[in-house]
Amino acid sequence: MAALFVTTVQAEITGLKVINNVYNRPVGEDMQGELNMTLTNSRGESRIRKIKQFSKELGNMEKKIMFFQYPADVRNTSFMTWGYDEAGKDDDQWIYLPALKRVKRISSDSKSDYFMGSDFTYDDLGDRHPSDDVHKVLREELFEGNQCYVVESIPKDEEYIYSKTITWIIKDKWIGVKKEFFDEDAELLKTLKIKKYEKISGFWTILHSQMHNVQKNHTTDMELKNVKINRGLSASKFTVRMMKRGIR
Amino acid sequence: MKKILFIIGVFLFLQEGSVISAQSTTFTGYIRDYTGILLKDDNDIAIMQDTLDLRIEHSRGKVAFKANPYIHSYPNKDQEIGLRQAFMDIYLDSVDIRIGKQQIVWGKADGVFITDVVSPKDMSDFLLPDFEEIRLGIQVLKMDYYLGDNTAELVWVSSFTPTTTPDADSIWYIEPSFAVTPTYDYTKKEVSSNLANSEVFFKFSAVTSMVDFEIMTGYMWDDEPTMHIKKSIDPTTNNLLLTGTPEYHRLKLGGGSFSTTLGGFVVRGEAAYYNGKYFSSADTMLVDGVVEKDYIHYMLGMNYSIWDVKTSLQFIQQKIQDYDENIVSDENEDTVTLLLARDFLRETLHFELFSYFDLNDSGSLIRPKVSYDLIDGFKVLVGLNVFNGEKGKFGQYDDNDMVYSKIKYSF
Numbered sequence: 001m002a003a004l005f006v007t008t009v010q011a012e013i014t015g016l017k018v019i020n021n022v023y024n025r026p027v028g029e030d031m032q033g034e035l036n037m038t039l040t041n042s043r044g045e046s047r048i049r050k051i052k053q054f055s056k057e058l059g060n061m062e063k064k065i066m067f068f069q070y071p072a073d074v075r076n077t078s079f080m081t082w083g084y085d086e087a088g089k090d091d092d093q094w095i096y097l098p099a100l101k102r103v104k105r106i107s108s109d110s111k112s113d114y115f116m117g118s119d120f121t122y123d124d125l126g127d128r129h130p131s132d133d134v135h136k137v138l139r140e141e142l143f144e145g146n147q148c149y150v151v152e153s154i155p156k157d158e159e160y161i162y163s164k165t166i167t168w169i170i171k172d173k174w175i176g177v178k179k180e181f182f183d184e185d186a187e188l189l190k191t192l193k194i195k196k197y198e199k200i201s202g203f204w205t206i207l208h209s210q211m212h213n214v215q216k217n218h219t220t221d222m223e224l225k226n227v228k229i230n231r232g233l234s235a236s237k238f239t240v241r242m243m244k245r246g247i248r
Numbered sequence: 249m250k251k252i253l254f255i256i257g258v259f260l261f262l263q264e265g266s267v268i269s270a271q272s273t274t275f276t277g278y279i280r281d282y283t284g285i286l287l288k289d290d291n292d293i294a295i296m297q298d299t300l301d302l303r304i305e306h307s308r309g310k311v312a313f314k315a316n317p318y319i320h321s322y323p324n325k326d327q328e329i330g331l332r333q334a335f336m337d338i339y340l341d342s343v344d345i346r347i348g349k350q351q352i353v354w355g356k357a358d359g360v361f362i363t364d365v366v367s368p369k370d371m372s373d374f375l376l377p378d379f380e381e382i383r384l385g386i387q388v389l390k391m392d393y394y395l396g397d398n399t400a401e402l403v404w405v406s407s408f409t410p411t412t413t414p415d416a417d418s419i420w421y422i423e424p425s426f427a428v429t430p431t432y433d434y435t436k437k438e439v440s441s442n443l444a445n446s447e448v449f450f451k452f453s454a455v456t457s458m459v460d461f462e463i464m465t466g467y468m469w470d471d472e473p474t475m476h477i478k479k480s481i482d483p484t485t486n487n488l489l490l491t492g493t494p495e496y497h498r499l500k501l502g503g504g505s506f507s508t509t510l511g512g513f514v515v516r517g518e519a520a521y522y523n524g525k526y527f528s529s530a531d532t533m534l535v536d537g538v539v540e541k542d543y544i545h546y547m548l549g550m551n552y553s554i555w556d557v558k559t560s561l562q563f564i565q566q567k568i569q570d571y572d573e574n575i576v577s578d579e580n581e582d583t584v585t586l587l588l589a590r591d592f593l594r595e596t597l598h599f600e601l602f603s604y605f606d607l608n609d610s611g612s613l614i615r616p617k618v619s620y621d622l623i624d625g626f627k628v629l630v631g632l633n634v635f636n637g638e639k640g641k642f643g644q645y646d647d648n649d650m651v652y653s654k655i656k657y658s659f
Contacts, residue, residue: 071624072658117594
C-alpha cells in the first residue's frame, strides 16, 4: 500500500505548468511497440486485445498507426491518426477494415468514447490538450516513494464526461503515476495506476498501466512490450498504403 | 476432390491453434453456419450453408502472396469450392504491384456501387451477402504508384467477368416479363478473352488533412448484359415472335469521390458519368428494343454519432441523360440508405439497422441485426431482411422476408 506523505504546496509552480510539463515530456521522435490489453470484468472473466502501434513526431504534428492483431475477427484492421499540437484543432483519423477493403475517414469528435471496449477513453490515452482544463496544484506528497505534485484538473466544457480529475505527477520525471476520474456527480469513477515505467533510449516510457472502474468493478491492464524508440521510422510509413499493407 | 482434401487438411492442421505461423506463412479465416428461414407461407428454409473460409499469407522481403480459398457446404446440393482471391504482391520503393485474382474496392459509398465497378458482383443472393462475398475476384494486374499521401493506381483486367445472376430456381430470380415468350439467341453473350476485350481503369487518390478525394476513369464492359429484343411475324400463323439476344456492351466512365469532416460530421460524395449504356425502350420504331443513353450516378452522404449511435445517411440518384418517355426505366432513380449502429457491453453486443428506401417505387429493404461475441472471435448473429412494396428493386422481393442466423468462429 502506498505511503502518503503530505507536504506544503509549493507556490512557485502552477497546475498548468505541471500539466504542460507532462504533456510536453520528451518521448522521442518515433516509437513502436506491441500493446496488450486485458479487460477483466467483475466476475473475473478476461478478454484480450493485441495491437501493434507506431508513432512519429513531425514538427507540430504527430502521426500514429495502430494495427489490431487480436481477436481474430478484427485482425489487420488498422487505425491512423494525425494529431496536432495546435489547441482546438481536431485530429484527422482513418480506419481500414480488411473485410471492406477500404480506408474510411472517421470523425475525431469522439474522444470521450471508450477505446476497444476498455476502461480507457481516447482522451485517457494521453492526448488531451492542457488548455482543455483548468489546473490547480492541490499539494505535494510522497507517493510510492516518489515526491509528487497532486494536480486537480477541471474541464472547461461542463458537458465533459468527467467533472474533474486528480493526478499524482512525479516531480523530476513528469510522469503521472496515479489519476482519479470523477463522474458528473463528483463521485469517483475510475482510478488509473502506473504499474511499470522505464527509461528506454533515454526517454521515460510507461510500460504497464491499469485503469479500474470502481463503479462497475471492471479493470483494463495495458502493457506495452518490445518498445523501440528513435529507430528512424520514415514518415512514409504513416500513410494509407501502410494501413492496407502493414508496416514491415 | 483433391481441393477438398487439401482444404480439410489445412483446417485440421489449424485446429492446433488459433493462428499458425510457419516460416512467415500465416493461416487464418473462419468457420460459419448460416441459416435463413422465410417468414411467409411454409417458412421454407431458404439458406442452409456451412462455410470454411481460409486466408493463407506468405511473405518474404519485398514479395508476398495471399490466397483465400473457401468451401460452402449445403445439405441438398453440391459443395461449392472456390478461390475468392489468389495474388502475388511485389513491393518496390514507390510502387506496389499486385498480380492475380483479386477483389478491388473503390469509392466512398456504402452499400451501393457508383465508381466501385472494377470487380463485378455476385448477385446470386441479391444484396444480402456480406460485401466481402458480393464482389467477385477477377484476374487483374494492378500497379500503385505512391507519392507522399497521393496514389496513382492503374488496373488492367485481362479477361471480362460478368455479374453472377440468380439461378432460375432461386428465390431471387425474376422472370423477364414479355407479351410473348421469346426465344433466346445466346451467340453474342460471350466476350472472348483477348487483348482488345480487356478492361482498363485508372484512379488518382489523395489523403490530406482537409479532404480525401479520388478521381477515376475506366474503359470497361457493362457487367450486366443488355437484352436486345427483335420482333418478327410468324409467316404461317401471323403471330408475333420475339427473339431475345443478350449482349454485353462497352462502357466508358469518369468519376470521383470525396470525404471530409465538418465539425462532428463526416461528409461524403461520389459521382460517375457513364457513356454507352443501353436501356430497354418501348419505342416501336427501334429495331431491337433498346436505346443508348448516358447516365449519371451519384451519392451524397454523411456520418454522425449521437448518443453513442453511429448514423450514416446517403441519398443516391441515377439520372438518365437526354431522356425520352419510351425508356422503360425512370429518368431518375432515387434511393436513400440509413445506417444506425450501437455497441453495448464493451463492444461485445452490437445492434445495427441498415435500410434501403426506393423512392421511385415506395419499396424498401430493412435489415436489423444483433450480434454478440460469446468469446473473443466467436460471434452469434441474428437478423431480419424485411422487404416492403409491390414492385421495384426491393418491392419485387416482398415474399422473401427472412429471419437468419450466423454463427461464426474466426481463427
